[in-house]
Amino acid sequence: MEEFSLMTILAVFEEMFGRVLFWAMVLVAVAITVAYIYVLVRDRTMSMRKFLLAQLSMPVGGVAAVWFVMAMTNSSFADIGGPIDWIVLLGVFVAGAIGFAILVYVVQSLVRGKATEA
Amino acid sequence: MILDTVTPNRRGFLGLAGAGGAALALGAGAAQAQKVRTSARILILGAGAGGAAIANRLADRLDGAEITVLDGKQEHWYQPGFTLVAAGLRPASYATSSITGWLPRGITFVNEYAAELDPEANRVITTGGQRIDYDYLIVSTGLTLDWDAVEGFDLSMVGPETGISAHYASPELAEKSWHALDKFTDEGGVGLFGRPATEMKCAGAPVKICFLGEDIATTKGNRSKCDFIYNAQAQNLFGVPVIHHRVRQIMDERDITYRYQHVLKGIDLGAKTATYTTPEGEVSDNWDFINVIPPQRAPQVIRDSGLAWADRWVDQGWIEVDMQTLRHARYSNVFGIGDINGVPKGKTAASVKFHLPVVEDHLVSEIAGREGTRMYDGYTSCPLITRVGRAMLVEFDYQDNLTPSFPGLIAPLEELWISWLMKEVALKATYNAMLRGRA
Numbered sequence: 001m002e003e004f005s006l007m008t009i010l011a012v013f014e015e016m017f018g019r020v021l022f023w024a025m026v027l028v029a030v031a032i033t034v035a036y037i038y039v040l041v042r043d044r045t046m047s048m049r050k051f052l053l054a055q056l057s058m059p060v061g062g063v064a065a066v067w068f069v070m071a072m073t074n075s076s077f078a079d080i081g082g083p084i085d086w087i088v089l090l091g092v093f094v095a096g097a098i099g100f101a102i103l104v105y106v107v108q109s110l111v112r113g114k115a116t117e118a
Numbered sequence: 119m120i121l122d123t124v125t126p127n128r129r130g131f132l133g134l135a136g137a138g139g140a141a142l143a144l145g146a147g148a149a150q151a152q153k154v155r156t157s158a159r160i161l162i163l164g165a166g167a168g169g170a171a172i173a174n175r176l177a178d179r180l181d182g183a184e185i186t187v188l189d190g191k192q193e194h195w196y197q198p199g200f201t202l203v204a205a206g207l208r209p210a211s212y213a214t215s216s217i218t219g220w221l222p223r224g225i226t227f228v229n230e231y232a233a234e235l236d237p238e239a240n241r242v243i244t245t246g247g248q249r250i251d252y253d254y255l256i257v258s259t260g261l262t263l264d265w266d267a268v269e270g271f272d273l274s275m276v277g278p279e280t281g282i283s284a285h286y287a288s289p290e291l292a293e294k295s296w297h298a299l300d301k302f303t304d305e306g307g308v309g310l311f312g313r314p315a316t317e318m319k320c321a322g323a324p325v326k327i328c329f330l331g332e333d334i335a336t337t338k339g340n341r342s343k344c345d346f347i348y349n350a351q352a353q354n355l356f357g358v359p360v361i362h363h364r365v366r367q368i369m370d371e372r373d374i375t376y377r378y379q380h381v382l383k384g385i386d387l388g389a390k391t392a393t394y395t396t397p398e399g400e401v402s403d404n405w406d407f408i409n410v411i412p413p414q415r416a417p418q419v420i421r422d423s424g425l426a427w428a429d430r431w432v433d434q435g436w437i438e439v440d441m442q443t444l445r446h447a448r449y450s451n452v453f454g455i456g457d458i459n460g461v462p463k464g465k466t467a468a469s470v471k472f473h474l475p476v477v478e479d480h481l482v483s484e485i486a487g488r489e490g491t492r493m494y495d496g497y498t499s500c501p502l503i504t505r506v507g508r509a510m511l512v513e514f515d516y517q518d519n520l521t522p523s524f525p526g527l528i529a530p531l532e533e534l535w536i537s538w539l540m541k542e543v544a545l546k547a548t549y550n551a552m553l554r555g556r557a
Contacts, residue, residue: 011556015547073542074207075535079507084527085535 029099036102039109047109054105061100062093153181154486161242161252163232165189167197167553168258168455168470170220174555175478177222180485185224186250188242190231191217194553195289198467198545201323201503203292204285205330206300207542210293220553232259235423237449254481257437258455259420261319261465263287264413269384269393271410280387281307283409285327286319298407299327303335306343307406310392315351315381316413316434319457319465322500322512324348324411325355325365331407332372333505346373347403349380349394357463358518361502364531368504382410414465416458425452427460436460441516442493444477453477463516464498471552472497497521501541509537 014022040046069092070076080086160176162169165187173187199213221227230244242250263286265273276284276294281302283295302309311328313321328348335344348355348369354362355369355376369376380394380401391402416426416435425446426435438447439454441461446452455473457465472494480490496516501509512530513521522530528537551557 008551008557011551011554012544012547015550016543073539075507075538075542079505079535079538081508081534082529082532084529088536088539 032099032103032106035106035110039106043109050105050108050112053108054101057104058097058101061103062097064100065092065096068096152179154179154482155181156183156485158253158485159184159251160186160254160256160481161250162187162256162258163189163235163242164257164259164456164458165191165217165221165227166194166258166260166456167467167549168260168473169256170194170217170553171470171474171555172256172258172455172477173225174220174222174553175474176481177224178555179478179482183485184226186226186228186252187221188228188230188232188244188250189217190229190245192229193217194220196546196549197319198541198549200285200289200292201326201330202542203289204283204295204299204327205334205506206296207506210289212546213289213292222555232419235419235425237423237425237446237452240451253451255449255452256455256477256481257420257425257452257458259417259458261414261457262417264316264415265410267413268382268410270387271385271412275387281390281405281407282385282387283327283407284411285409286323286411295409299331299334302407303331303338303340303344305406306335306340308345308347308404309407309409310347310349310403310405311409312349312380312382312394313351313411314413316415317431317436317465318411318414320500321357321465322502324409326503327409328374329368329372329504330506332374337506346375348374348376349382350376350378351381353378358512358514358520360518360520360531361512361514364510365502368533385410414457420458425449431460441496442476443480443490444473444494445480453481461494461496461516463496463514466498466500467549467552468499468513469497471557474552495521499523501537501545503538503541504533507538508533508535509541510534511537511540 017025066089080089160183162173162185169187169189173185176183176185194215194217196213199208202208203210203213218227228244228248230246230248232242233245234243240252244250265271273284273287273291275282276291278297278301281298283298285292285295309331311324313324328346332346335341355365356362366376380396383393383395383400385392385408390404392405392408393400393402420426420437421435425437427438437454437458437460439445439459439461440447444454444459446454455477456470476492476494479492483490497513499511499513502512503509510531510533511528513523515521520530522528528534548557
């Protein structure tokens with residue numbers, strides 16, 4: 001492939017999901033990240049109780065991400081052919097796990113609020 | 119013509135492209151400043167992958183140019199998707215879109231074909247009788263599938279009733295071809311595959327559909343009922359030696375029979391036989407399924423125009439362009455993009471992607487009073503699908519060198535899931551971005 005650039009990558013993702021869906025997904029991701037920073041600043045500390053639940057939910061997010069990729073493509077685990085495939089699969093799992101953990105932490109913080117912290 | 123002998127280096131482009139991205143990020147003002155003012159009349163023959171993409175690129179680079187795109191089709195076909203359609207993985211609509219949706223604003227689209235092309239007079243007459251004079255001509259007509267050259271064959275025969283597949287013909291016929299393959303892999307029998315003796319678009323596609331058929335039969339549990347026979351036109355299964363050996367190895371592993379120097383001459387639907395010309399004479403084989411891919415040639419209007427090579431590919435008519443600049447050897451105001459080019463490698467969308475910046479550079483530079491410097495090194499690529507869920511990302515150049523885009527990460531001759539994902543998920547998006555002039 002020739003001419004990789006941020007603009008090219010954005011163009012490809014826009015084509016992949018459609019411009020509206022892609023930027024909607026980017027906005028959702030940004031919103032969750034901003035909310036995460038907001039609750040950290042608001043609470044001035046990381047709640048270990050919320051963090052524990054967030055960590056426990058990580059496998060759920062990871063498995064869901066892997067399932068999503070497998071379901072949306074004509075793929076199965078039998079197709080994993082080399083080290084790069086394992087790395088991609090692991091990357092999908094880790095991305096799903098971290099994303100979901102942040103989401104779980106943010107949702108707990110916003111729903112329960114600072115007061116629930118003992 | 120003096121040209122810098124710069125070999126395109128993909129990694130070298132990273133910095134360049136990054137700089138380009140930064141310039142774009144500065145806003146429309148910066149991009150606008152790079153536009154070249156001109157009143158040149160540029161005619162683009164064909165609105166396929168090459169034609170649509172170069173129209174978008176030139177519309178971005180030139181200010182005041184009179185750009186005309188000539189194409190009689192209504193639909194744009196995403197041809198790299200035909201294999202997925204023919205394997206039942208996508209519907210025909212996956213590969214179909216409106217041709218005008220890909221063209222930029224501010225150009226003229228004439229929904230007719232060229233009927234006459236006179237490069238001496240810089241003039242084209244359309245099938246509707248319209249005369250179009252040009253200063254620069256970009257030939258991106260694609261090629262013609264010569265179905266009539268296969269004796270006894272007609273496109274109306276394609277489908278499950280006959281067991282005939284012709285997935286190169288159109289998205290609809292690729293879908294019908296899937297129903298034929300589906301039936302064959304249910305019921306079993308002899309399946310014949312192969313490729314024509316002419317140059318052809320995506321030389322990997324005949325191999326892919328054979329591999330996919332074998333994989334589908336295996337998944338259905340019917341592999342023992344099916345025989346797969348691949349007929350190569352030459353003394354190899356792929357023109358690039360290292361890829362030939364890998365394909366042969368996979369065919370051996372999967373018990374696919376292969377025969378060299380077997381070129382399909384004709385079929386007999388009643389007798390369900392196919393005739394092949396071989397060095398030892400003609401041979402006939404019975405089939406229950408046959409994938410027909412016909413000889414491929416330049417459109418007649420191009421062959422009649424005087425743009426074709428006089429002493430090479432004389433039965434096919436590819437245009438005589440410089441293999442590095444893609445500028446016509448005899449008419450310096452004529453360029454070629456894509457399948458129509460008479461160069462030794464690459465009638466693929468990936469080749470188009472690499473033709474585009476070269477033609478754009480030489481054309482825009484000339485208009486700006488400079489000389490273009492970019493060179494095409496013959497790069498082409500093919501996600502060579504080996505089964506549903508796996509592919510080999512083979513990339514190579516004029517010298518038959520492997521030119522992996524991701525050296526050390528994605529092994530070109532390894533059957534990988536990531537290469538399949540590229541084909542299934544990323545390729546169409548990249549292709550579409552290319553059409554819009556953004557990739």
